[in-house]
Structure formats: structure tokens, C-alpha cells
Amino acid sequence: MTNRILKAELYKIFHEKWLYLACFFMIIFSIGFILMQKTAMSYTVGINRVVFLPMVMYGIVISVLISVFVSEEFDDGFIRNKIIANNNRREIYLTGLLSNLIASLIVYIITALFTLIVSYFLFSINISIWDYVLYFIFGIFIMLVFVGIFYLISIAVGKKSKAIIINMGLAFIMLIAALIMNGMLMADNNSLIQFLFDINPYGQTAQLTSMKSLDMRESIKIDAFLFIIFTICGIKYFNKKDIN
Amino acid sequence: MNSIVSIKNISKKFDKTYVLDGVTINIPKGSICGLVGPNGAGKTTLLRIITSLQNADSGQVNVNANVFSGLIEEPALFYEMNASQNITQQLILYGLENEFNPNDFLEYVGLEDTNNKKVKHFSLGMKQKLAIAMMLVGNPELIILDEPMNGLDPQGIISLRNLILKLNKEGVTFLISSHLLYELEKIATDFIFINHGKIISEMTSEEFSNANKGYIQLEVNDRDSFEKAMNDLEIPYVEADNLKMNIFSNYTITDLIIKLNDYGCIVTKCFNVETSLEEFFIRLMDENDK
Numbered sequence: 001m002t003n004r005i006l007k008a009e010l011y012k013i014f015h016e017k018w019l020y021l022a023c024f025f026m027i028i029f030s031i032g033f034i035l036m037q038k039t040a041m042s043y044t045v046g047i048n049r050v051v052f053l054p055m056v057m058y059g060i061v062i063s064v065l066i067s068v069f070v071s072e073e074f075d076d077g078f079i080r081n082k083i084i085a086n087n088n089r090r091e092i093y094l095t096g097l098l099s100n101l102i103a104s105l106i107v108y109i110i111t112a113l114f115t116l117i118v119s120y121f122l123f124s125i126n127i128s129i130w131d132y133v134l135y136f137i138f139g140i141f142i143m144l145v146f147v148g149i150f151y152l153i154s155i156a157v158g159k160k161s162k163a164i165i166i167n168m169g170l171a172f173i174m175l176i177a178a179l180i181m182n183g184m185l186m187a188d189n190n191s192l193i194q195f196l197f198d199i200n201p202y203g204q205t206a207q208l209t210s211m212k213s214l215d216m217r218e219s220i221k222i223d224a225f226l227f228i229i230f231t232i233c234g235i236k237y238f239n240k241k242d243i244n
Numbered sequence: 245m246n247s248i249v250s251i252k253n254i255s256k257k258f259d260k261t262y263v264l265d266g267v268t269i270n271i272p273k274g275s276i277c278g279l280v281g282p283n284g285a286g287k288t289t290l291l292r293i294i295t296s297l298q299n300a301d302s303g304q305v306n307v308n309a310n311v312f313s314g315l316i317e318e319p320a321l322f323y324e325m326n327a328s329q330n331i332t333q334q335l336i337l338y339g340l341e342n343e344f345n346p347n348d349f350l351e352y353v354g355l356e357d358t359n360n361k362k363v364k365h366f367s368l369g370m371k372q373k374l375a376i377a378m379m380l381v382g383n384p385e386l387i388i389l390d391e392p393m394n395g396l397d398p399q400g401i402i403s404l405r406n407l408i409l410k411l412n413k414e415g416v417t418f419l420i421s422s423h424l425l426y427e428l429e430k431i432a433t434d435f436i437f438i439n440h441g442k443i444i445s446e447m448t449s450e451e452f453s454n455a456n457k458g459y460i461q462l463e464v465n466d467r468d469s470f471e472k473a474m475n476d477l478e479i480p481y482v483e484a485d486n487l488k489m490n491i492f493s494n495y496t497i498t499d500l501i502i503k504l505n506d507y508g509c510i511v512t513k514c515f516n517v518e519t520s521l522e523e524f525f526i527r528l529m530d531e532n533d534k
Contacts, residue, residue, distance in 0.1 A: 008337040015325055077320025078333075084295050084314045085337050085382070243297040 005082055005092060009099035012078065013069065019103050022065045026111040029061075030054040034115065038122055046126035048211045050119045054111050055139060055205055056175070062104045062143070063150050063171040067163035069100055070154035079243055093238045097151050097231060104147050105140070112136060127211065138216050139208050141223035145201040146171075148230035155238055171202075178202035198222060247308065248273040248386050248417045249294060254303035256289055256441075263289045264300070265441040271386075271419055271434070273308075276412050278432035279421040280525055286441040287421040291316055291390050294419070309417075311338070312386035319375030323364035327355050327374050330363060331381065338382040349377040353407065369400035376407060387411070389420045393427055405431055429521040437525065439532045452524070460491045460500060463513035473507035490517070 013019055033053040037045050073079040073096070082092050116132070150167045157163040181197040184190065197203035198214070199222050207213045249271035256264040264286045271277045281287050292298040294305055295314040322330055331346035350356045353373040363371065372392065379387055393401050401424075408418055408431055422428045428435075435452055437445040464470045464487050474481050474491075482490045491500065501511045519527075 004337055004339040008333055011333055011336050012322065015322075015329060017324070076322050077318060078322070080295075080297055080314075080316065081320045081334070081337060081378075083297055084312070240299065242292075242299065 005086060005095040006099055008082075009095060010102065013099060013103050016072075018065055018068050019106065022061050022103075022107045023110045025061055026054060026057065026107055027114055029057040030111055030115045030118070034118055034122065044124050047119050047123040048127045048131075050123055051116055051127075051132065052112070052135060052139065052209045052211065054115055055108075055142075055209055058108065058111065058143070059146050059171045059174065059202060059205065060168060062107060062146055063167035064164055065103065065107065066100050066147060066150040067154050067157075067167045068160060069103065070096070070151060071158060071160035071163045074158040074244070075160060083243060089239050090235050093155070093235050094231075096155075097147070097234070100151050101144070101147050104143055108139060108143055112139065131211065134216070135208055135211050135213070138204075138213060138220065141220045142201050142204045142208060144227040145204075145223050145230075148227040148234075149201075152230050152234040152237070155234060155241070158244070174200050174202040178206050182206055199226065246273045247271060249419065250304075250306045250308070251290075251294070252304040254290070254293060254300045254305065256286075256293065256298070256300050262441050264293070267303070267438075267441070267443055269436055269443055269446065271417065273385075273417055274412070274415060275433045276408065276418040276420065276431050277434040277436060278428040279419060279436050279438065280425065280428065280521070281421075281438035282529060285438045287438060288317065288390055290438070291388055291419070291421060295388055307386065309385035311382040311384045312388065313379035313382070313384040314388035314390075315375050315379060315392060316388070316390045319371050319378075321363050321371060321374060321378070324362060326360050326362055327358045327366075327377075330374060331378060334378045334381040340381065344381070349380055350374075352380065353377040354403070368395045369397060372396060372400065372404065376404070380411075384416065386417045386419070389418065389422075391422055392420065393422055393424050401427060425522045425525055426520065435521070437528055439529055444532045445528060452521070458516055458518040460493075460495075460497055461488065461515055461517050462491060462500065462504075462511050463488050464504065465510045465512055466508065469507045469509035470504065473504050473509055476507075477503060487512075 033056075034050060037050045037053070079092075083089065086092065149170070153167055153170070154163045157166060178197065178200050181193050181200070181203060184193050185197060194214075198219055201223075204213075204219050204223070207219070213219060247270040249269075251267060251269050254264050254267045255262060267286070267290060279287050279290070289298060291314065293300050294307065295312075295316060297316065322333060325333070327350055328346040331349050332341060335341040335344055335346065347356055350358070353376055355370060355373055355377065358366070358370070363374065366374065372395075376392075392404060396404060405427065408420075412418060412431075420428065420432070432449055434448050435446070436443060461484065467487060470489065479491060479493045479495065481492065484490050495503070497514050497516070501514070504511055
């Protein structure tokens with residue numbers, strides 16, 4: 001049954017415009033960041049400073065994407081169809097989460113590969129393939145946290161405009177908090193600030209975009225832990241939720 | 245009796261108010277069961293609980309159907325897709341995309357000519373038909389419909405009625421909530437009446453016909469002798485006007501005239517009045533509210 005629901009979810013996702021729009025916007029952001037780095041700096045910029053830079057916008061874009069996917073299921077009644085077709089809410093939550101992960105991963109891969117290919121011809125190569133792959137995987141773990149929290153919020157809220165406002169707002173708050181904490185850490189190495197910076201997916205995104213992870217293994221563990229926590233909370237909440 | 249849905253002592257509260265209060269019902273397999281009640285009686289909540297869209301605070305729900313479908317309030321459709329893509333989506337959900345052609349379902353409800361028209365451009369009747377077509381995917385044993393005739397034109401109502409009867413003949417059980425009682429009366433084999441979250445009456449259409457053959461309206465010359473006769477013979481009646489009485493009994497008009505005559509009461513006018521489901525429902529609600 002899980003397989004069928006997942007297939008039906010993906011059929012819906014690929015037949016709607018939102019996934020394509022998200023990829024389109026990320027490519028636009030990628031081009032913008034590449035042009036900025038190419039034209040604004042007087043010195044030769046290394047590829048390490050560009051190749052994951054568009055990921056600054058990734059959290060915000062997928063906050064909208066997931067809000068739209070999930071809330072449209074409430075609006076068009078697909079969530080009702082799934083519950084009536086298969087009375088197992090845990091499975092429904094997990095397959096929904098998985099389909100959103102797949103959609104977000106597609107956006108991530110397209111953005112990362114597009115930026116890599118264009119940057120390869122425009123910037124000096126100062127990283128190894130292995131470094132790139134390692135940071136690429138790190139980015140996937142950051143994505144897990146983003147999707148986990150945005151999916152949980154979207155399921156809880158259910159209404160499109162409200163979900164977009166809350167998720168996008170949260171993404172901006174995390175981004176601004178990461179920028180502030182980054183500044184504070186440059187001035188003084190406070191362990192509490194460091195911890196908050198590490199658990200903030202945007203704090204990790206800052207490390208990804210600069211390709212300077214303080215402790216990637218630790219960050220990945222935190223991401224996996226947060227993702228599991230959000231998923232458990234989401235399943236527990238969804239089991240009790242009345243669907244309108 | 246073989247029940248397809250069996251509900252035991254279901255209760256549901258919203259903000260300290262009971263929307264359903266100890267509801268116990270059985271829906272017979274193969275029936276078309278009409279769920280009748282005024283607005284706010286708890287019909288939709290009951291249907292939502294049967295379809296697992298809402299959780300009951302207490303009680304048990306057993307649905308003995310391998311596959312069942314439900315159309316609760318708004319049809320669940322994807323407006324950016326065409327009719328065929330909507331059906332395909334449902335076929336995938338049931339793992340049947342390689343076994344059936346979406347057009348078979350569209351033909352069944354008369355939507356085979358919609359081609360690539362997006363559902364957002366469909367009329368209400370077309371959307372309702374498409375929703376029914378989607379519900380047929382998976383060959384459900386039970387179909388739950390909440391106000392399916394709302395907003396349909398007369399032609400749409402007739403075609404939906406015929407479709408329900410056709411599917412019922414093929415063995416599909418229906419649980420239908422509707423305000424259009426004259427429509428429900430034409431198709432339902434069973435009735436469940438609900439008010440203030442409680443089941444107030446359950447009957448088959450046969451029982452309904454027997455219990456509501458109608459009533460006899462009499463106009464008499466003397467109220468006192470009429471009342472004495474009715475009390476002695478234990479015949480229930482309702483006063484329609486001063487000397488105009490509505491009598492609910494198995495007595496024929498002739499029998500009543502003779503009996504009343506024995507008590508010195510002369511019948512000046514009399515006739516049979518048929519009771520519709522609508523009239524029965526209003527009477528039932530009045531009695532329940534008292």
C-alpha cells in the first residue's frame with residue numbers, strides 16, 4: 001500500500017507546476033549568485049566559494065514548495081482519498097514525507113549540478129571531487145531537517161497561505177539567526193552559540209556554502225536526530241488530527 | 245442480518261458539546277441507507293468517523309468492506325488535471341493503473357468526451373460525476389455519500405439516482421446523507437434518523453411504508469364524544485384544527501365512522517392523507533424536540 005500511495009503522490013507532484021517552478025527559481029538564484037561572484041570580485045574566485053552558494057535560498061524555496069504540496073492535499077481532498085483508501089495514518093504520513101523528500105532532493109540535485117557545471121567553466125578549481133561529494137552529502141542531511149520541520153508544520157496548519165507564511169517566516173528567522181550567530185562566533189567562540197549554530201539548519205547551510213564545516217560528522221548526527229524527532233512528533237500529531 | 249458497517253456507542257465532543265452521543269447503528273450489506281437529520285445533527289461527523297477522517301472520543305467502528313469509497317462534502321478532485329488524469333491518480337492509489345483504462349470509468353458516468361479539459365473548468369454536475377467515477381475505482385463494496393445531490397440540476401439528480409440504483413443492483417452498499425428527502429425516499433432501502441447527535445429512529449423502507457401509510461383526517465361534529473372514543477379505543481390522533489383531527493391507526497375510514505357513531509360522534513368530512521418522508525421527518529423531529 002505504501003508503494004501505491006507514494007506512486008500516487010509522485011504522479012500528482014510531477015503533474016503539477018510547483019516542482020518545476022521551484023527548480024526554475026533555484027536556477028535563477030544560482031545564475032544570480034554565479035554572476036555576482038564572477039563580476040563583483042577583482043580577484044580570481046575559487047569554485048569552493050560558489051558551488052553551494054545558491055543553497056542559501058534553498059531552505060526558503062522548499063519551505064514554499066512543501067507548504068504548497070501539503071496544503072493542496074488538504075484543499076483538493078487528496079489527503080481524504082488517501083485516508084479512506086488506506087486507514088493507516090502512520091503510513092500516509094511517512095509516504096507524504098518521503099514524496100516531499102524526493103521532490104526536495106530533485107530541486108537540490110538540479111541546483112547543485114547546474115551550479116557545479118556552470119562554475120566549472122567560470123571559476124578556478126580548488127577542490128577535489130571527494131570534497132564536493134562529501135559536502136553534497138552533507139547538504140542532503142541539511143535538506144532532511146528542512147523537509148522534516150516544514151512537512152510537520154504544513155500538516156499541522158493545513159491551509160496554504162498560513163503554511164507558506166509560517167514556513168517561510170521560520171526559514172527567514174533561521175537564516176537571520178544563523179547570520180547573527182556567525183557574526184558572534186567570529187568575535188568570540190562561545191560554546192552555547194556554537195551549539196545553536198550547529199543545530200540550526202541555516203547555520204549548517206552557512207558551513208556548506210563556504211565549504212568549511214566545523215565538524216561535519218557531528219552535524220550529520222544532529223540532522224539525523226532532528227529529522228527523526230520531527231517525524232515522530234509529526235506521526236503522533238497526524239494520528240490525532242481531524243481532517244476537514 | 246449481515247452488516248457492512250457496525251457502529252457501537254460512538255461519542256464525539258467539540259468544545260464540551262456532544263456532536264455524537266452514544267450512536268449505535270448497523271448498515272445492512274447491499275442496502276441504500278439514507279441518513280436523515282437537520283443541520284448540525286451530527287450526520288457529517290458520523291460519516292467522517294466511519295471514513296476515519298475524524299477520530300471518535302469513544303466507541304467502536306467496524307467496516308466490513310475490503311474496499312470502500314467516500315464523498316464527504318467537497319469532491320476530492322485535482323483541478324489542474326483533466327478527468328482522465330484524475331482517474332489515473334486514483335487507479336495508482338489502488339494499484340490498478342495497469343489493469344484498467346481511465347476511460348472505462350469516464351464512460352460509466354458519461355464524461356468520456358471531456359478530453360483534455362481541466363477539472364477547474366468543469367460544471368458542478370460534471371465534478372460530481374467525476375468524483376463518483378473516482379469512487380468506483382477499486383470496485384468498492386461500500387460507497388459513502390454526503391449530500392451528493394447538492395447543487396445538481398434535475399437532469400444531474402436523475403442520472404445520479406439511476407447510477408446509484410444501478411450500482412446497488414451490482415451489490416454496492418450505499419450510505420447517503422441528503423437533505424433532498426423526496427430523492428432519498430425514491431432510492432433508500434433503509435433510513436436512519438439522527439437529531440442532536442443521537443439516533444432517534446431506524447427503519448427499513450418497508451417498515452417506513454407500513455408505519456406511514458398516511459393518516460386519516462376527519463372533521464367531526466362533537467369534540468368531547470370524539471376524544472372519549474379515541475381514548476377508549478386507544479387510537480393516537482393529533483388535533484389539526486378545532487374539529488379537524490388527524491388519526492394514525494390501522495382502522496379504515498368506514499371502521500372509524502362506525503366506531504365514532506357508536507359514541508354519538510358524527511363524521512362530517514373525511515379523507516386519507518399520504519405521509520411523505522419529509523412530513524414524517526418533520527413530525528419525528530418535532531416529537532424529538534419536545
